[in-house]
Amino acid sequence: MFRPVSVFVGLRYTRAKRRNHFISFISLISMLGIMLGIMALIVVLSVMNGFHKEIQERILGMASHATLSDPVDGVADWSRLVERVSAHPQVVGAAPFVEIQAMLMNAGRTNAALLRGIVPAQEDAVSDLRQDMQLGSVDDLTPGSFNIILGTELAAVLGVRVGDKVTVVTPQVSATPVGVMPRLKAFDVVGLFEVGMADYDRGAGFISMADAATLMRLGDNAEGVRIKLRNMFDAPLVAREIAYALDSEQHETYLVTDWTQVHRNFFAALRTEKRMMGIILFMIVAVAAFNILSTLVMVVTDKRSDIAVLRTLGASPGRIMGIFMVQGTTIGLAGTLLGVVGGVLLGWNVESIVAAIERAFDVHFLDPSIYYISALPSDVRAADVLLIGGGAFLISVLATLYPAWRAARTDPAEALRYE
Incomplete structure (x- = not known):
C-alpha cells in the first residue's frame, strides 16, 4: 500500500x-x-x-415555563384563556393561578412565603406538585375550605404539622375602627410537599385559587395562566407568539414572563x-x-x-x-x-x-x-x-x-x- x-x-x-x-x-x-x-x-x-x-x-417542576397574567385586574374569563392557550401546538398544558406575597405566622413564629392559588385538577398539567407531596393530597384544596399545603422546611420553621392552623397575612388592607390593618386569615395545614429546592421547600405554599382570589379581592378572576411547553427552551418565543396572537385577534393584552427571565441569574x-x-x-x-x-x-x-x-x-x-x-x-x-x-x-x-x-x-x-x-x-x-x-x-x-x-x-x- x-x-x-x-x-x-x-x-x-x-x-x-x-x-x-x-x-x-x-x-x-x-x-x-x-x-x-x-x-x-x-x-x-x-x-x-x-x-x-x-x-x-x-425548579421547572414547580415553576412554569411561561405565564400570561394581568396582575392589576386579573383575568375574568380564565377558562377560555386556558383553552385558547392550550390550542397552540407547542403547549403541553395550561392552568390558572393567583400568587400572593404573604407572611405566615404561628405561635410567634413568622416567615415570608409565596402562596400560589391553584385549581388542583388543572395544576397537574403544568407542575409536579402531586408527585412531590409528602403528606396529604392536592385535592384537599377545595374552594372555600381555606386549606393550605406548605413546604416541609417552611412547616418546620413555623412549627406546624398537618392538622394545625397557620395565619396568613396578605398585602391587602382592611379599614377597621382602630385604623387600616393588614388582612389576616387562618388556614388549616392539610399537606406537606418537598421539591428538593430550598426556594420552594422553605418559601412556598399552595391554596385554592378561589381562596387566593378572595384574599386578593379578585372575585372570580384569576391572576393569569401558567403554561408548560414541549420544549422549555422555546418559552420566550412561544409565549410571545401567544400573547401577540391574543392581542391582535381579541385585543387582550397580558404581561408575558418565562423561566429564562425569572431564573436568569x-x-x-x-x-x-x-x-x-x-x-x-x-x-x-x-x-x-x-x-x-x-x-x-x-x-x-x-x-x-x-x-x-x-x-x-x-x-x-x-x-x-x-x-x-x-x-x-x-x-x-x-x-x-x-x-x-x-x-x-x-x-x-x-x-x-x-x-x-x-x-x-x-x-x-x-x-x-x-x-x-x-x-x-x-x-x-x-x-x-x-x-x-x-x-x-x-x-x-x-x-x-x-x-x-x-x-x-x-x-x-x-x-x-x-x-
Whole structure:
C-alpha cells in the first residue's frame, strides 16, 4: 500500500525503540497526560451537566415555563384563556393561578412565603406538585375550605404539622375602627410537599385559587395562566407568539414572563461555572500538549544526523517537517482517542461506580441528610465530547509545528560535520 515518505518515517519513529529511553518515557507521559486530561474534562462536565439538569427539572417542576397574567385586574374569563392557550401546538398544558406575597405566622413564629392559588385538577398539567407531596393530597384544596399545603422546611420553621392552623397575612388592607390593618386569615395545614429546592421547600405554599382570589379581592378572576411547553427552551418565543396572537385577534393584552427571565441569574451562574471549570480543566490537556512539544524538540536534536542524511538524499524541508508532525500528531491522536473513549465510558457509569465505592467502604460522598441531590447524576453530551476531543487534537497538532519547523531548518553540512 502506498504511503507518503513523511507518514512512513514518522510512524516508524513513533514505533521504534529509541536509544534515548528518556524521550520514549516523555512521549508516553505526554500521551497519558492528554488521555487523563480529556477523561477528567468529560467526566467533570458530564457530572455538572447532570447536576444542572437535575436542578433545572426540580425548579421547572414547580415553576412554569411561561405565564400570561394581568396582575392589576386579573383575568375574568380564565377558562377560555386556558383553552385558547392550550390550542397552540407547542403547549403541553395550561392552568390558572393567583400568587400572593404573604407572611405566615404561628405561635410567634413568622416567615415570608409565596402562596400560589391553584385549581388542583388543572395544576397537574403544568407542575409536579402531586408527585412531590409528602403528606396529604392536592385535592384537599377545595374552594372555600381555606386549606393550605406548605413546604416541609417552611412547616418546620413555623412549627406546624398537618392538622394545625397557620395565619396568613396578605398585602391587602382592611379599614377597621382602630385604623387600616393588614388582612389576616387562618388556614388549616392539610399537606406537606418537598421539591428538593430550598426556594420552594422553605418559601412556598399552595391554596385554592378561589381562596387566593378572595384574599386578593379578585372575585372570580384569576391572576393569569401558567403554561408548560414541549420544549422549555422555546418559552420566550412561544409565549410571545401567544400573547401577540391574543392581542391582535381579541385585543387582550397580558404581561408575558418565562423561566429564562425569572431564573436568569441562577442559570447564568450555572453556565458560567461550567464554562470556567471547562477552561481550568482544559489546561491539563494544554500542559500535556506542551509535553509533546518538548518531546519532539528532544527527538529533533537526537535525530539531527538522520535528518541530514534524508536531506542529502533529496528530502525537502516540507517533507522533513511532515515527518515530525506525523510523529507528534500520532501521540496526540492516540491520547485523544483513549481519553474520549475512557471519558465517555466513565461518564456513563460514574453514578454506579460511585455507588459501588460507597457500598464497599461504607461512606457517603453526598450525605442524603445534608444534600438534596444525594446521587451523582451524569449527562454525557455529544457536543461536549466532540468539542473536548477536537480541541485536544487541535492543540496537539499545533504543538508539533515549532519542533517540525526546527527540523526542517536543519543544515545537512552542519549536522554531519562531526559525524
